Amino acid sequence: MSTRTPAPAKPLRKTGVRERAAETTRENILRAAIKIFAKHGLDGGSIDQISKAANSHDRMIYYYFGNKEGLFVAALEETYRRFNAAEAALKLDTTQPLVALKQVVQFILRYYKKNPEFVTLLNSENLHGGKHIAKSSKAREYSSPAIGVVDQVLACGIEQGVFRKDLSSRDLYMMIAALGYFYQSNRFTLSAFLGENLEAPATFKQWETFVVDTVQRTVVL
Amino acid sequence: MSTRTPAPAKPLRKTGVRERAAETTRENILRAAIKIFAKHGLDGGSIDQISKAANSHDRMIYYYFGNKEGLFVAALEETYRRFNAAEAALKLDTTQPLVALKQVVQFILRYYKKNPEFVTLLNSENLHGGKHIAKSSKAREYSSPAIGVVDQVLACGIEQGVFRKDLSSRDLYMMIAALGYFYQSNRFTLSAFLGENLEAPATFKQWETFVVDTVQRTVVL
Amino acid sequence: MSTRTPAPAKPLRKTGVRERAAETTRENILRAAIKIFAKHGLDGGSIDQISKAANSHDRMIYYYFGNKEGLFVAALEETYRRFNAAEAALKLDTTQPLVALKQVVQFILRYYKKNPEFVTLLNSENLHGGKHIAKSSKAREYSSPAIGVVDQVLACGIEQGVFRKDLSSRDLYMMIAALGYFYQSNRFTLSAFLGENLEAPATFKQWETFVVDTVQRTVVL
Amino acid sequence: MSTRTPAPAKPLRKTGVRERAAETTRENILRAAIKIFAKHGLDGGSIDQISKAANSHDRMIYYYFGNKEGLFVAALEETYRRFNAAEAALKLDTTQPLVALKQVVQFILRYYKKNPEFVTLLNSENLHGGKHIAKSSKAREYSSPAIGVVDQVLACGIEQGVFRKDLSSRDLYMMIAALGYFYQSNRFTLSAFLGENLEAPATFKQWETFVVDTVQRTVVL
DNA sequence: CATGAATGAGCTTTCATTCAT
């Protein structure tokens, strides 16, 4: 993979039919890229597969995203953006910290489950040492909100005297993320090893209950 | 990838120079494969890279392992074997369940840290839907011991009246694994997001403390 | 060999340098393929040999023909097309059926001799069980004209009361084809066995005379 | 393919169990080679395929036949030997030349049909310009008998005043061979073109009748 | 007689990418 600087950013004009069509092409490609990269990884997914899945042509990928790496960065960013958007829509009952915490845990676990590409793309990025995120200023902006919600709930609980004071929100966030992420990310090897299909709804439900319970137990005084 | 039957099984060790050399070749390739697949994934790592890293030739990979997939399966199996061997060497003080639990947690977290290829190979396998493990009868045998240790500790604690009775060893095992795995697997994206280098020894130490504490807290009455 | 759909059909000829160049590339490859496949067979001829003989690159073969099989099909089709074109140019004196028949026989024998690739390509195709022709709708269209000419001459002769009525045009066609084809196709082993070089013009001349005579004798009342 | 001189001929001792076993290995390989070369041609058939089909090992092919070319020559020779042996078993009624001729024609046509490898191997050899037969002194010896029979029948017929005198036995032989060979060799492409399955017994029967009739017609005064 | 190990060149095919229009 080359280290060249990526393609020029798309201009922002919004009038006219052609720009609309262009946006659609770009969006189709981006959507296809997320799908293909999620399914086959950065190395396993090919430009050709993506352009075909987008009903477009190889050349258009270079036009809009510069090169494969640029497309991957865009796919990552979009994936984070979607997660943040979903999180922002979360309405928490801050008067009841334990309930709010449960809501957060459930949101994260279910988001991972419903959006497996989130997990797979992150795995790809970590396989490559996080070098794309390091380059993307946009992606890093997306980080704060995620912990922010956990931080907020934790602060509430402490303020109301229900939660421990010696807990860092970073640890709490990582704990929740880990318990949700691992289940989703490793479900195939785990299923083989445990002799139990982790994709069965009942199994997931049971795990969710365990995680909610464990996180609450971790947090209370 | 072809469906041909892989290379013939390695014969029992005999004396004689050639047999020794052959074993070394096979072992060199396997060691190199683990390294390369761990670094670049199944798709990212190439036969050529591996054979060169093994000081051997492409052709020998096909001779010993049939094809790339066969080599990957062998790499997976060897990785599991090593983990089990390490775990088997673990001496637990079963008279003190909480201490034993701490030992288990530390063992797992530190194993993941010291053997990052374990994590990366598993991620690759999960990206491919676990299809290689499904085929490998050998790999599945390696599963039981891992949970076994957790199970044993849990049983001890319950017997001695120190641990909760309503905890499944599967959930407990997955919790420990998740907290160790996630930290290692996602350390690059996490470092970028948290603005904190998870590879710093102090950060790891702190996380380990948190995990040990949390797991103990989960388990006690 | 893959089952992917081959390359896009060649667009109508436009003016402009690149389109011209592209057509030439495609044609060069096709011409080279016929030559190489004829000389070494489908298995013996390599993509590399062909692309080099065409002053082009491996990659372009896949661009225009999808894969090796697609190229072979195209080569077969082109070979048939040429034969049909040559046959269509044949002017027969239908007022004299015996003369016309002689013309047909001579045309076929001489075409096989002058275009040995016709024979070799067909042999390759038959070695592979005719599976490429079975797929090619284009190739099958080329069949009728060939027998058509024989049929026409036979009908003439019957009408004029010179030829037998109990002869099927299919048998007559196959007879002529066989006598011409075998001489060309097996000339090397025959030369070795008969101790006589079948490539010598005089030998061919003698055989042609024999065949013309025999066919005429077969057909007359 | 290399141009090295082939392997040393197998020694001729016949006593002892080991020699017997060895002969079997050699024979198995030869039989497998005929089968595989006939099915896939000289280039299409691989040493590996053959050794597997013979339940033996690559190395043994080199032991007995020197190299791939040597094996092909042996396969060719064996194929000719079989044909000659079959022909030698032919009992002709020389008192009735026309009947004898019919017997010869039927023998050849049916032999080609029943032993398709004869045809395919010869095609392979001709594709390679007959260079293997040229080298094989054994193979050339096999040629004479084949024409010999036709010659004999022709002479009988002439002697008895039933056949034309101006016919060369070579032309007659080639005619019969051509009519039988072409049908078998090109049956796949012909079937596609004629829209008629030449492998159907009835179709073959009809062709045989036509050929017998035509050859007799060619030969009589 | 037989075999496991090794080899290097070659195979078909796909990769990401750039060119000219």
Add this chain to the structure above:
DNA sequence: CATGAATGAAAGCTCATTCAT
């Protein structure tokens, strides 16, 4: 905005063959 043509490198894999015992 978009597209057909072109490219060189590299991919996974198979080839015929030889070595040492």
